[in-house]
Amino acid sequence: MSTPQLVVHRDKELMAQAAAARLITKVVDAQAARGSASVVLTGGRNGNGLLAALASSPARDAIDWSRLDLWWGDERFVPEDDPERNYTQARAALLDAVPLDPKRVHAMPASDGAHGTDADAAAAAYAAELAEASGPEDHGQVPTFDVLMLGVGPDTHVASLFPELPGVRETERTVVGVHGAPKPPPTRISLTLPAIRAAREVWLLAAGEDKAHAAAIALSGAGEVQAPAAGAYGRARTLWLLDAAAASRLPRSLYPPASA
Numbered sequence: 540m541s542t543p544q545l546v547v548h549r550d551k552e553l554m555a556q557a558a559a560a561r562l563i564t565k566v567v568d569a570q571a572a573r574g575s576a577s578v579v580l581t582g583g584r585n586g587n588g589l590l591a592a593l594a595s596s597p598a599r600d601a602i603d604w605s606r607l608d609l610w611w612g613d614e615r616f617v618p619e620d621d622p623e624r625n626y627t628q629a630r631a632a633l634l635d636a637v638p639l640d641p642k643r644v645h646a647m648p649a650s651d652g653a654h655g656t657d658a659d660a661a662a663a664a665y666a667a668e669l670a671e672a673s674g675p676e677d678h679g680q681v682p683t684f685d686v687l688m689l690g691v692g693p694d695t696h697v698a699s700l701f702p703e704l705p706g707v708r709e710t711e712r713t714v715v716g717v718h719g720a721p722k723p724p725p726t727r728i729s730l731t732l733p734a735i736r737a738a739r740e741v742w743l744l745a746a747g748e749d750k751a752h753a754a755a756i757a758l759s760g761a762g763e764v765q766a767p768a769a770g771a772y773g774r775a776r777t778l779w780l781l782d783a784a785a786a787s788r789l790p791r792s793l794y795p796p797a798s799a
């Protein structure tokens with residue numbers, strides 16, 4: 540378990556730009572070292588804000604887009620053409636503007652796809668796809684993700700793992716169907732904490748006053764069932780990327796003065 544590191548930026552816009560620059564460097568380094576990189580995207584305003592910042596970054600094409608594997612941490616289980624899909628929003632923010640290898644873009648199933656409206660079957664299919672992509676050197680049934688990004692909900696949810704619901708309690712499966720999610724839509728697909736914790740690095744994105752309470756709870760030793768963000772950590776690094784508003788309820792001792 541890697542102890543959370545915190546970086547606090549002046550505001551949401553700067554946090555998105557800085558996180559995008561950080562991701563470019565991470566992917567470029569991974570591709571230089573291993574020939575390819577693997578990143579897990581997240582939905583929501585902060586996740587999409589990072590992708591949009593990346594799309595407009597002058598360093599964007601330092602990434603070899605043809606050697607990047609993209610996965611998702613969660614998905615709203617809605618029809619393919621529903622604008623609410625994280626995949627759809629990621630395409631609009633960045634993916635449609637860069638030359639990805641379509642075989643390396645692993646969208647989660649939609650509710651009008653091969654598994655129909657059965658979210659549990661769709662989740663099992665994505666788990667199988669992850670297992671298929673994992674090798675003997677990987678941890679558990681998922682490939683070693685270089686960076687797994689997560690937005691943080693005001694209730695401390697990450698991906699579609701919500702406080703006290705079954706998904707956050709899952710210890711075996713890597714992907715689960717989520718029913719009755721408090722954040723609409725109610726039916727979702729999500730990586731579980733074991734899958735999240737297989738990542739080399741986990742980056743949690745939290746900007747805005749509405750995340751201040753969640754950040755304070757998650758970083759003050761709360762349990763992962765009550766505060767799923769507290770259970771999201773990487774094997775080598777756990778990085779919280781915040782803006783000053785989201786950090787406003789954290790003890791000052793938790794982050795170095797230089798980053799604020």
Ligand SMILES: O=C(O)[C@H](O)[C@@H](O)[C@H](O)[C@H](O)COP(=O)(O)O
Pocket residue numbers: 581582583584585586613614615625689690691692693696697698699722
């Ligand atoms: O499907 C989703 O809604 C997201 O994956 C979800 O986990 C999101 O990241 C958080 O709810 C934070 O969302 P905001 O960044 O919009 O606050």
